Amino acid sequence: xxxxxxxxxxxxxxxGAPSGIKRWLYxxxxxxxxxxxxxxxxxxxxxxxAMAMVIRAELFQPGLQIVDPNFFNQMTTVHxxxxxxxxxxPAFTGLANWxxxxxxxxxxxxxxxxxxWSFWILPGAFTILLASLFMEGGGPAFGWTFYAPLSTTYxxxxxxxxxxxxxIMGISSIMGAINVIVTIFNMRAPGMTWMKMPLFxxxxxxxxxxxxxxxxxxAGAVTMVLxxxxxxxxxxxxxxxxxxVMFQHIFWFFGHPEVYIMILPAFGIISAIIPTFSRKKLxxxxxxxxxxxxxxxxxxxxxxxxxxxxxxxxxxxxxxxxATMLISVPTGVKVFNWVATMWRGSMTFEVPMLFALAxxxxxxxxxxxxxxxxxxxxxxxxxxxxFVVAHFHYVLVTGAIFSIMAAVYYWLPKWTGKMFDVTLAKxxxxxxxxxxxxxxxxxxxxxxxGMPRRIPDxxxxxxxxxxxxxxxxxxxxxxxxxxxxxxxxxxxxxGEPVSAQVWDGAEGLEWEIPxxxxxHTFDTPPVVK
Amino acid sequence: MKKIWSGAMTILTSIIAFSxxxxxxxxxxxxxxxxxxxxxxxxxxxYDLHMLMFIICVVIGxxxxxxMFWSMFFHRKSxxxxxxxxxxxxxxxxxxxxxxxxxxxVMAFPAAKTLIAMxxxxxxxxxxxxxxxxxxxxxxYMENDVEFFSVMATQQEQINNKFDKGENYLLxxxxxxxxxxxxxxxxxxxxxxxxxxxxxxxxxxxxxANPGFINEAWTRVNxxxxxxxxxxxxxxxxxxxxxxxVVAKDPAEYNAWIAEQEEMQRKAKExxxxxxxxxxxxxxxxxxGEQVYLRACAACHQPNGQGLPGVFPxxxxxxxxxxxxxGHIDIVVNGKTGTAMQAxxxxxxxxxxxxxxxxxxxxxxxxxxEMVQAKDINxxxxxx
Numbered sequence: 001x002x003x004x005x006x007x008x009x010x011x012x013x014x015x016g017a018p019s020g021i022k023r024w025l026y027x028x029x030x031x032x033x034x035x036x037x038x039x040x041x042x043x044x045x046x047x048x049x050a051m052a053m054v055i056r057a058e059l060f061q062p063g064l065q066i067v068d069p070n071f072f073n074q075m076t077t078v079h080x081x082x083x084x085x086x087x088x089x090p091a092f093t094g095l096a097n098w099x100x101x102x103x104x105x106x107x108x109x110x111x112x113x114x115x116x117w118s119f120w121i122l123p124g125a126f127t128i129l130l131a132s133l134f135m136e137g138g139g140p141a142f143g144w145t146f147y148a149p150l151s152t153t154y155x156x157x158x159x160x161x162x163x164x165x166x167x168i169m170g171i172s173s174i175m176g177a178i179n180v181i182v183t184i185f186n187m188r189a190p191g192m193t194w195m196k197m198p199l200f201x202x203x204x205x206x207x208x209x210x211x212x213x214x215x216x217x218x219a220g221a222v223t224m225v226l227x228x229x230x231x232x233x234x235x236x237x238x239x240x241x242x243x244x245v246m247f248q249h250i251f252w253f254f255g256h257p258e259v260y261i262m263i264l265p266a267f268g269i270i271s272a273i274i275p276t277f278s279r280k281k282l283x284x285x286x287x288x289x290x291x292x293x294x295x296x297x298x299x300x301x302x303x304x305x306x307x308x309x310x311x312x313x314x315x316x317x318x319x320x321x322x323a324t325m326l327i328s329v330p331t332g333v334k335v336f337n338w339v340a341t342m343w344r345g346s347m348t349f350e351v352p353m354l355f356a357l358a359x360x361x362x363x364x365x366x367x368x369x370x371x372x373x374x375x376x377x378x379x380x381x382x383x384x385x386x387f388v389v390a391h392f393h394y395v396l397v398t399g400a401i402f403s404i405m406a407a408v409y410y411w412l413p414k415w416t417g418k419m420f421d422v423t424l425a426k427x428x429x430x431x432x433x434x435x436x437x438x439x440x441x442x443x444x445x446x447x448x449x450g451m452p453r454r455i456p457d458x459x460x461x462x463x464x465x466x467x468x469x470x471x472x473x474x475x476x477x478x479x480x481x482x483x484x485x486x487x488x489x490x491x492x493x494x495g496e497p498v499s500a501q502v503w504d505g506a507e508g509l510e511w512e513i514p515x516x517x518x519x520h521t522f523d524t525p526p527v528v529k
Numbered sequence: 530m531k532k533i534w535s536g537a538m539t540i541l542t543s544i545i546a547f548s549x550x551x552x553x554x555x556x557x558x559x560x561x562x563x564x565x566x567x568x569x570x571x572x573x574x575x576y577d578l579h580m581l582m583f584i585i586c587v588v589i590g591x592x593x594x595x596x597m598f599w600s601m602f603f604h605r606k607s608x609x610x611x612x613x614x615x616x617x618x619x620x621x622x623x624x625x626x627x628x629x630x631x632x633x634x635v636m637a638f639p640a641a642k643t644l645i646a647m648x649x650x651x652x653x654x655x656x657x658x659x660x661x662x663x664x665x666x667x668x669x670y671m672e673n674d675v676e677f678f679s680v681m682a683t684q685q686e687q688i689n690n691k692f693d694k695g696e697n698y699l700l701x702x703x704x705x706x707x708x709x710x711x712x713x714x715x716x717x718x719x720x721x722x723x724x725x726x727x728x729x730x731x732x733x734x735x736x737x738a739n740p741g742f743i744n745e746a747w748t749r750v751n752x753x754x755x756x757x758x759x760x761x762x763x764x765x766x767x768x769x770x771x772x773x774x775v776v777a778k779d780p781a782e783y784n785a786w787i788a789e790q791e792e793m794q795r796k797a798k799e800x801x802x803x804x805x806x807x808x809x810x811x812x813x814x815x816x817x818g819e820q821v822y823l824r825a826c827a828a829c830h831q832p833n834g835q836g837l838p839g840v841f842p843x844x845x846x847x848x849x850x851x852x853x854x855x856g857h858i859d860i861v862v863n864g865k866t867g868t869a870m871q872a873x874x875x876x877x878x879x880x881x882x883x884x885x886x887x888x889x890x891x892x893x894x895x896x897x898x899e900m901v902q903a904k905d906i907n908x909x910x911x912x913x
Binding site: 062063064065069070073135136137138141142143147149150153154156157158237238239243244245278279280281282283284285286287309310311314317318321322325326328329332333335336337339340341342343344345346347348349357360361364365368369371372375376377378380381383384385445448449450452453454455456457458459460461464465 | 560561562563564565574575578579582583586589590593594596597600601604605606607610611612613614615616617618621622625626629630633636637640641643644645647648663687688689690694696697698699700718722723724726728730733734735736737739740741742744745758759760761762763764765766767768769770837838839840866867868869
């Protein structure tokens, strides 16, 4: 192909994917960028998981065996940062990239070059973060919540790198969120009215607004940490007129909406999968949209429930307790709607459905323990124990991550045009399901019995459960290698070809285009009934 | 239908029975599953609240899961079921918005009542100032002239798996806090460096220790005994090695104890003044210095004096060690603001500081040959 023809044809959208490294480096195609995000997230999931294995190996029995306490703290910190900012969030962004344009009948994301940037700054951010682990003094060791003054006056010299990498992650998220909002507002196919949009699109739209609202707050928090540590300011230092508790208010004003950033897209995914395999329309579509919106709004007025022990006035404690309890109403509505969707359906149990069902049960367990945590007097007992660790791993691992796996299994045949290896997928599901519960369920017990979180060694009474927890952890970690094998096979395009609809009962624009989805879709907008 | 319902009830009752059984365990119960009832009226209320929440959550969970599993068994395609067509019902949706809301109100009342009681620390009988610092607690009795540090007593060899672990591994201290039973004890909680959190599960008291601010909590212990807890907020490297031990004695015993402590601490101060006039030999200084070093300094600067590069500085062959004895004494006595280096004038006696400075200047090949005596420390502390 000569340069001349390329220039002449540059408005012709029917070329295929370029090949080689440049395809991925320069790509502005939403499907390529979606794939990049998903692979990046999976690699980070394995890296963060490896750190969890170090943590669980150290906690396998009482005493210090494998790592010193300082390195242990680095592992818990970086594990949290990697899983939140490197695994869950990029995975959802990857799914948004792949699916939002296909679901609303758009040819691509609205801002494709920014899309490329928002992905390609991420590997740099995580290289900086991970590199700090190998430097003198080690990586960040103050917990992923980086409470001041542990992260300012008392932190090690690599804190600036942590701050810089969080800034880059934030910029990436904000750019991704802007892209999603602009795409959904401007590029819906004719007839795709707001209340016809698939719930995945709705939940991501709301998530994107949350991201734009709170990522700058996180950027502000890390910047204040930076200036407190290196430039002599006293935002969080009482000696200079600051307040360490103010850090927590600022952090959790970001942090609580962040929790919903990591779960709202999951609600969208489950709301797509349950109707398909129940062969019945989603129950209460409109109430799902309103419930998601109210969860998002409420998420801005509950942040201090992470801080009940900091010594707030009792009036504030009561307010945040009531507000937090209120969130369980719209969340309950969602779960009830999913169950009502299944009720008198015609159900089958393909792998995406297995993950979605496990999601409903286990996420509900995590949600109910969250309701218990909202009750301030008992939160004084639960706070900063393994009960909290159990709670947020139920909502994040068996919630967010199971939903991502469900989504990958659900849409993978559409992406590759081939059915994945169902035997491996079932192995992956059952091994993950069993091991994840051996891993996280006993954490409730040790937490109630009084084991604090973030400790490298523990009293003898916690020894037996911790052994089980560690064994469950190793098994869950190994189970993900089955997923890796399955994904490699899928990317090599092995497997039976699938139809355009893939799953009988699947409805939506993405199931009307051929499988595999062509490199460019919806050059002319589809007609939405 | 009836069969399934009775099955669900069996599971529910066995869960409740199991958890009721579980709370009868002691502190060292290997299979303790549940929150402990504790030894105060408040902690018992908290426990009841916890059980109420737990049972409500279990019932809601079981109802939801029962409906879901019912569908999964009876509404499956392999049974030839044709899907129904309904996909909304305003009545049902309003019902499952309103009913949970009512359940929440039922939960909110007892929770608010207990919370307000917990936060009322007025009219205490005894007040203790609890100060956290990296990685020890300091207790000061506000009505008496008694104050002391409380440091973990578990040997490093147990942690490193060289010795067998004792019964109270990681939950034992050199000097526990002593409080009277049956009296309202108020804790004023603060910190000298990072945020810590003072937690005794048996009292249902957990309060963050924030540097520069003072939090309040209180308890009234019903049973004499030894109660153990831990620091609950990540506070750096040795966060896991910062236990809290509280001994509750009946008021008569407590009064005797506090009088004895007052007397002892007064005598110790006199003794310290007397020792100012005496010089210790190099051997004495080095022996005491090593003990003090391992207790107070080795957590950061490491037993070999090398520190942790990039985190805690080394003490081997540095400029301060070789050339700057006054600077060395000053940093140990007054600490260094803006770093983790604490002021040890409050924690160690003058002769202990003298010994540990001597030790640091002569151990690990530093060999300066210099001796520091208690009177040198006194000179720095009194600004002479």
